[in-house]
Amino acid sequence: MKKHNYSAGPCILPQEVFEKSAQAILNFNDSGLSLLEISHRSKDFVAVMEEARALVLELLDLKDKGYQAIFLGGGASLEFLMVPYNLMKENGKAAYLNTGTWASGAIKEAKFFGTTTVVASSEEENFNHIPKGYTIPADADYFHCTSNNTIFGTQMKEFPETDIPVVCDMSSDIFSRKIDFSKFDIIYAGAQKNMGPAGTTLVVIKEEILGKTGRTIPSMLDYAKHIKADSMYNTPPVFPVYASLLTLQWLKKIGGIEAIEKINDAKAALLYNEIDRNPLFRGTAAVEDRSNMNATFLLNDESHAAKFDEMCKAAGINGLPGHRSVGGYRASMYNALPLESVQVLADVMKELETIV
């Protein structure tokens, strides 16, 4: 039986993506060859890469607006250093908003390249909210933020207005809600939440911001080189890119970001309503900053944990324990998680209330 999969990433993908990608491993495009045994320069794979890159821009409404989408290896963590390498001038300065573990990781890497100013941080409150009302220095080379904090369950609902380039780590909420994506100059996201399997990172870049640092950038870390080579500077992660294409095709078919946002809003409302209604539970993130992707919550009385865990297991719920740095529970409700799965969890929470 298919489980209700609340994994934080890698995570649930549409069932048809699993089926079609399994088929492509056995016999790709009816060619008598596996996707895994053909050249990345073959006509069939070049078509995959081209369609995936174009579909990203189409879904984000960034077509013909000066953006390029590339698929890199190395995980979102590699972008923590590629961003300053490509954007921070020699003796330059960058501004960061610190909203969680991953934002802190990005700040740590930027410090290797130059002055890194943290404009605001919620670290002292264990990242339970998104700081607001901060000032972004006008002389910084760029501003970096994290749209959704996977571990702490907070999400930026608004983005600051600034004249400097804006970079956003959207690893855990890309393609989940309508945003004016043209406000950003670089968007990056590890595939393994809303897009595909682990192994590739999507980077969307407004081309005009590159080439201004005065730095010599090693080839593999140079966005311009990857763009020039049509995201094939070296052998790309062929399987993750193909499975990502299938997920993007699925998203387009069901109505794109606008349609999935409605479903995501319904899932989040269902779960947060139960967390707030049920006297056994409480949410950990500030209500106005709650993430629609990762809902973090605790049992008010830890002694009910064994019973709750046992009931979740019996209901086929997988991946609910919170991140090791937070504890409690984290329900990750990425695009492919059906509303019915959230109903199952809410029902288990209700049932617990009736028996303890």
Ligand code: PMP
């Ligand atoms: N940023 C965010 C928001 C994340 O959630 C993660 C991973 N969960 C990362 C960055 C790091 O991604 P990767 O493991 O692909 O390097």
